[in-house]
Amino acid sequence: MVKRKAIVHISECVACGCCIKVCPRNAISIPKGIYAEINRELCVGCGKCTKECPASIISLEVTES
Amino acid sequence: MKRKKKWYDFLWIVSLTYLILGFFNILFAWLGLLCFFIPLLIAIIKGNKAYCNKYCGRGQLFSLLGGNFGLSRKKDIPKWMKSNYFRYGFLIFFFLMFFLMLWNTWLVFDGVKNLSTAVTLLWTFRLPWHWAYHGTLFSEGVAQFAFGFYSVMLTSTVLGILTMVLFKPRSWCVYCPMGTMTQLICKAKNRTTP
Ligand code: SF4
Ligand code: SF4
Ligand code: SF4
Numbered sequence: 001m002v003k004r005k006a007i008v009h010i011s012e013c014v015a016c017g018c019c020i021k022v023c024p025r026n027a028i029s030i031p032k033g034i035y036a037e038i039n040r041e042l043c044v045g046c047g048k049c050t051k052e053c054p055a056s057i058i059s060l061e062v063t064e065s
Numbered sequence: 066m067k068r069k070k071k072w073y074d075f076l077w078i079v080s081l082t083y084l085i086l087g088f089f090n091i092l093f094a095w096l097g098l099l100c101f102f103i104p105l106l107i108a109i110i111k112g113n114k115a116y117c118n119k120y121c122g123r124g125q126l127f128s129l130l131g132g133n134f135g136l137s138r139k140k141d142i143p144k145w146m147k148s149n150y151f152r153y154g155f156l157i158f159f160f161l162m163f164f165l166m167l168w169n170t171w172l173v174f175d176g177v178k179n180l181s182t183a184v185t186l187l188w189t190f191r192l193p194w195h196w197a198y199h200g201t202l203f204s205e206g207v208a209q210f211a212f213g214f215y216s217v218m219l220t221s222t223v224l225g226i227l228t229m230v231l232f233k234p235r236s237w238c239v240y241c242p243m244g245t246m247t248q249l250i251c252k253a254k255n256r257t258t259p
Contacts, residue, residue, distance in 0.1 A: 014152070014244055016124065016235060016241075018124070023068075032255045033108060033112060033113040033247060033252075033255070051139070052233070053233075054233045054236045054237075055147045056142065
């Protein structure tokens with residue numbers, strides 16, 4: 001089965017946290033105030049963060065398993 | 066499944082109230098210093114951007130207006146606007162203007178210049194604002210700072226609304242000087258203590 005997961009392009013992340021607020025799975029955190037990290041175990045690939053991110057730097061990518 | 070709202074999800078009310086109070090008495094503008102020092106202190110002490118990520122009422126206001134009220138085209142922000150050149154450039158420009166404002170305040174404190182009861186929008190347009198001035202206790206410089214600081218806050222709100230409409234609701238966060246600065250502090254801090 002094809003699964004999608006969110007991927008943050010960290011070099012362009014402004015660490016605003018807009019993505020955190022919309023994620024229904026609480027899969028996103030910004031531990032050091034530099035960039036957002038996605039917990040791949042929790043992410044269900046819904047794409048809400050992708051739409052919300054003001055810098056449009058989160059993409060959904062197909063993963064194995 | 067929706068995230069449960071926390072108390073800090075309502076801080077947009079504070080931001081909105083702040084902007085409104087400035088129409089009635091300009092001295093309230095001094096309270097805006099809080100959204101200067103709180104994010105900086107959090108970044109310096111804790112080394113994170115919890116202010117942006119949780120508490121910032123301005124960001125919430127934009128996501129409310131742009132998201133819930135649909136006042137945003139929800140288009141991608143142009144590439145140059147999220148480049149570090151623009152973000153750091155805007156930060157420097159913002160600070161230069163800020164120091165100019167402080168200098169102006171000092172001149173009024175010193176009695177060299179007279180108090181100007183105007184709010185300067187986008188560093189250019191002077192809006193008459195005398196109705197919000199009812200005298201001040203200590204020195205006219207106190208009021209001059211309030212006018213200057215409110216100008217900064219109003220200008221950034223107008224820019225934020227503009228980019229909210231054109232791009233995504235919280236586009237302002239991409240080039241917000243406070244956001245850029247706290248991220249820089251976090252970068253510096255987390256380099257020294259990995
Ligand atoms: S794709 Fe959905 S589940 Fe995954 S991180 Fe983004 S908002 Fe959360
Ligand atoms: S919304 Fe985008 S820019 Fe903001 S923290 Fe998340 S990934 Fe980074
Ligand atoms: S980037 Fe600026 S406007 Fe956005 S959440 Fe941070 S401080 Fe608030």
